[in-house]
Amino acid sequence: MNRPATLLDDVLTLNDDDEPTQKGRLILVEDCVETSGAFVLHHLIKRFLSSSDNIVLFVAFSHPFSHYDRILRKMGCNLAAQRENKRLLFFDMLMLECPDDGVEGGLIALYGNIYKAVEVNSSNKNVTIMIDDISLLEVAANGSTKDVLNFMHYCHTLTTQFGCTIITVLHEDIYSSGDEFTFPLQMEYLADITIKTEPLITGLAADVHGQLTILDKGTIGRSGSMKGKIHNFRYKIKENNVDYFYPGSRA
């Protein structure tokens, strides 16, 4: 299916044919209250489901299936049909609550389920794991940041073992006090690509809803080169899609 690639797609060279070793990245979407990063997640769901080589494993902590179905339907993607075809595996974790002493056990079980699903599917397809969102995962783990970081580390091993892509959302502004400020930093160190949504320095605007900064640490590609890149552009969220543009390029 040929879609005109948006600026975001151009920048996120995830399944680039030139660099097959680029598979297996951990992408962190950092957002805040003023600029929600949910649209990035929706865009990526649609993008990954549009290719028949991909399977999406969605671990949902914040919204039920119907929410995503409604939004993606407006964007022209039928999630219910994809779920029927087993192209979308939806893990509804809204009711997950680990017992106080069994947090690690609960997360191990979740990891086990994810691993099993990836193992079964990765022989002939690319698996993408999406976790929405990691801040709520922390709540489900009774606030145990340590166990959540261990869980994310194990998810990272899936990228090297099976070449799958992992996308997770983190709300950066809820961590600004005391010791817990290190959690976003820990995730930034772990992630290969960080996508930050921030409001404009100049404040609210009708035509621009915010700015996206994409920090790509780069990996060792086939030629041995490590291409770290940074991109920054603006976006405007419309009814059915999102416009991405460089500052000053819109009339």
Add this chain to the structure above:
Amino acid sequence: MADAVCRVLRDGALEGEHATSLTINDSVSSPFGPTVFDYLFTQLSSFISSSKSQSRGIVLVTFSRSPSFTAELLKNRGFDITKSHEWLRVLDCYTDPLGWKERLRDRGVIKAPVTEASVNVSVCKDVRNLDDLFSQILALGKGLVGDGKNRFSVAIDSLTEMIRHTSLSSVACLLSNLRSYAQVSSIFWLLHSDLHDMKAIAAFEYMSSMVANVKPLTSENTDKFYLLEQSYKRGQFHASLKRRNGRVRIMREEFSIENSLIKFTSMETGANAVAQSLVPKVQFNLQLSDKERSDRAKVVLPFEHQETEKSVQIYDGRKSDLHEINGVPFDNLKKNEDSGRGEIIYFRDSDDEMPDSDEDPDDDLDI
């Protein structure tokens, strides 16, 4: 210079001395700690594999990279992977650090891994037990170089991860034990300085004979996008080396990432670039060209600033003074004898005149 640091690691420690140790500190604003670590690791490995160093082998403890990444890295740098078992052992603390996969396998949830066990790589399944980790490192090292006088080096790719699983004091204890082990020649490790408090960073710096800091190019706030972009391609490398005689040598270098390689350049060019960025950007040229600089040096300054050896000679109108200066009689130049004291001699025009009289002196003009 980074190469100087490599040479110190290569030369190792003398008999009876603690092993040479290096801390590499980075932060999220200049996240090139892993790149610098890889550079030092490959440099030291090349010395070791060609038998040009004190140590005969190296044990790499990986927390944040998979063993396949290390193999890929060595291959890209031109090493012969098939011979790497002669000088390299990897203690893999990345794949299953807490034994979760083993537990899941025991429960039958997941199958056994497909990856073939490599002779170089041992998997650590419990990084929380540092005593065990210590024994494993020593066992791997002795497996490489044997018992006896031969020595090996140790590299830990993320001390931050190790501290996260255990505690500052136990990690410090492990490093201290490694340093004092006779067969360890040199150790180096990477620390993410913004994830630890000052106490932890200071503790490891005290234990190190060398400290390397990876910093962004300018310490200004990186809100501006172009500065952020620069900091993703270049940075500063500050190293301090403690010598045996107690002196500390401090070095600064700039580095830039080109392709896969990190290139270190001297700091002077860098300093100029920073200084020039402080000059305000206006439309006229505020810099001096070389010709202009040399012309400026040739300008003859007025009397008072000539700074010649002769004392300042000012003609004050007294013809009677005729002194010899430098053995040559001078008529026109008079020496000012009163150069040390000031004196005003006033000859009044007329003694009749009252000072400050109210008379208008122009009154006797007859025009």
